[in-house]
Amino acid sequence: MNLLYIGGCDALRMQIEKLLEQGSNFIQCADVPAALRHIGSVGQDTEIVVMSDLAQIDPLEALVELKKNYYSLPVIVLSENRKSSLAIEIIKAGADDFFLLPISSTELVDSMQQSVVDARLSSKPVEIGEVYSDQDTIIGKSRAMRDIYKQLGRIASQTVTVLVRGETGTGKELIARAIYQHGHRAHKGFIAVNCAAIPENLLESELFGHEKGSFTGANQLRIGRFEQAHGGTLFLDEIGDLDLSLQVKLLRVLQEKTIQRVGSSSNIPVDVRVIAATHRNLESMVSEGTFREDLFYRLNVIAIPIPPLRDRREDIPDLIHYFLQRYAKEYGLKTPSISAKAIDYLKQLEWPGNIRQVQNVISKSLLDSKGQMLDWQRFDKIIKESQELAKKQINLRQMIDYELTRAVNSETEAALPILSQQFEREVYTMAIDRAGGNQAKAARLLGVSRFTLREKLRLYGKHPKKI
Ligand SMILES: Nc1ncnc2c1ncn2[C@@H]1O[C@H](COP(=O)(O)OP(=O)(O)OP(=O)(O)O)[C@@H](O)[C@H]1O
Ligand SMILES: [Mg+2]
Structure with a gap:
């Protein structure tokens, strides 16, 4: 285990160092900036950070700073402060564990080992054969x-x-x-x-x-x-x-x-x-x-x-950050910042499509963010649009179901021609509306000739205003 310790107190430092199994590395840094410099210089080698508030370190601030830079790096906080609100804030800010000083060695060792194993499992990409894929990283610390x-x-x-x-x-x-x-x-x-x-x-x-x-x-x-x-x-x-x-x-x-x-x-x-x-x-x-x-x-x-996402909402912020980074990389964009209110907004949604839905929403938001900060209104718009779309898809399925049932009951000869016509009617009608009645534009949107468009609109009883 490669452990980085932040905070003073020689006795505590020695106690922690002694707990490490053979082959482990122990590094001590005086404060967060020094720790960040160290992690930056050795890349991903640091596997866990243990931090005490004994050396005038504000643990919450320090934690936020660390997580801002390395959000999946496990951090354990040791504190003398007995207020439960601090413990809650620390855990909320993404610490893996929180202990009051003085600590019990066995508890700390168990917690350190568990955090490292969890982090390895959740961040190590799962490789399938020769294929290396970012897509197999599991996010979630709930x-x-x-x-x-x-x-x-x-x-x-x-x-x-x-x-x-x-x-x-x-x-x-x-x-x-x-x-x-x-x-x-x-x-x-x-x-x-x-x-x-x-x-x-x-x-x-x-x-x-x-x-x-x-x-x-x-x-x-x-x-x-x-x-x-x-x-x-x-x-x-x-x-x-x-x-x-x-x-x-x-x-x-x-x-x-x-x-x-x-x-x-x-x-x-x-x-x-x-x-x-x-x-x-x-x-x-x-x-x-x-x-x-x-x-x-x-x-x-x-x-x-696997519980639905709405039962482990604390994983939502990590998922959002992960997908933002992943898609930004994939699309060659800069990772946009996201407002705290947007995260709160996303956290309270029901997510019936679970993580796949988070993926879609984040990918969409990124594509229309144009480098600007993502605020909650943008997400609200995306969610409402996809709900509308879902309703329409249900309608399409209901339409198919209805026609198939009629065919089963021999009320019609064949379902497909009727369905195709209904579908086509919708497509042409929506396209001409979207084009504000402009035929040339609608034809371009659909990839058909203006002649075809006019014929179809006539067939479906739609008379365009403008040519
Ligand atoms: N914990 C997670 N961290 C990161 N990505 C995740 C996580 N869980 C799911 N995903 C991603 O969400 C998408 C959906 O996951 P997956 O296909 O495994 O779901 P599923 O349960 O099999 O869904 P379905 O029942 O629809 O087949 C995938 O792209 C997957 O990589
Ligand atoms: Mg599946």
């Missing part, structure tokens, strides 16, 4: 996220099946990849199958493979995902969407560790670590009879529930 890191630490190197649960956008796939990355199978493959994205009739052969000639169209032997993942990890995403017959087969594979290709009755042993994920409520699916109880119990032995 109690809930720290419990998840601990759980990951415990289970990563086991082979047990894990079920990752959580609402949409909470980071299920990210967590699945972290389990893989931190396990002993990390040098082997990670294969992901989205059970909801593959048509039911093809999913079995996707998972288990098929023999040549086993069904029409099976012109060649196919090795399924389980066999491909042999020795490695298979991520079965949206497991709640698996149909009942495949659920039986999956259960068999998990119990017997062998698969059968479609069209063959021989058992092929496979050594695969399965990580499954779902946003569905499997318990109620079990009571409705759409998810097998035995498979549910088999999968749910080790479950990692």
Whole structure:
């Protein structure tokens, strides 16, 4: 562990230095500016800062200053000040822990180790094979996220099946990849199958493979995902969407560790670590009879529930800063500043789309910020716009659903032509409105000729004012 200590008092300094395991580094700095110079010169090597307020240091100010520069660096504050409000402020300002002096050595060691492990887990990019991706960094220091890191630490190197649960956008796939990355199978493959994205009739052969000639169209032997993942990890995403017959087969594979290709009755042993994920409520699916109880119990032995973002709002500021930096880098922009009020505004939102929604909102705000400070009004506008859009999308889906139902009931001959027309009508109508009635502009917006535009508007009974 590379520890940087800020604050005076030789006795305390020695006590902390003594606690460090062999191979650790201990650096002492007199104050925050010296600490910042040190961290700046050694890059990311400093893993934790322990700070006491014994040397005329205002711990809160010092902490804010440190976090402004290195917001993911773990900081533990030791203080003589017994006011609980200070402890709360310190934790709110992003400290990992707060201790009153004198300290108990074991408690401090535990806390230091936990903070370093959490930080390593949450900041070390999870690498998939050769690919290095910033996108796999896990952000979040809330109690809930720290419990998840601990759980990951415990289970990563086991082979047990894990079920990752959580609402949409909470980071299920990210967590699945972290389990893989931190396990002993990390040098082997990670294969992901989205059970909801593959048509039911093809999913079995996707998972288990098929023999040549086993069904029409099976012109060649196919090795399924389980066999491909042999020795490695298979991520079965949206497991709640698996149909009942495949659920039986999956259960068999998990119990017997062998698969059968479609069209063959021989058992092929496979050594695969399965990580499954779902946003569905499997318990109620079990009571409705759409998810097998035995498979549910088999999968749910080790479950990692990821809480929705609204239940861990303290992670929101970190996520905002992280995405601002990440997207600014990606778009080649300067990271804009953000007002404290904007952060408060974002913290109190419900975030039904969880972290993915934060990502979208931040990315949008950055693109229309033009380098200016991001204030809460800008976010309010973006949120309202996306809510409007969501409503429209629901309307579109309802429209499709309605027409499909009519087709099922033979009330119409075919759904698509009607739907296409309705869609086209909306598109042309919105475009001409957006262009303020200017046909040339609307045609340009849509990428069609003015002739086509006029024809369509006539067809849909819209008569433009201006030409
Ligand atoms: N804690 C986090 N820190 C940083 N990024 C995160 C975090 N959690 C999720 N993300 C990002 O949010 C996006 C959504 O995450 P992910 O795809 O893992 O969610 P999911 O739960 O699988 O969602 P869905 O149910 O919609 O498939 C991803 O781009 C992911 O990198
Ligand atoms: Mg997912």
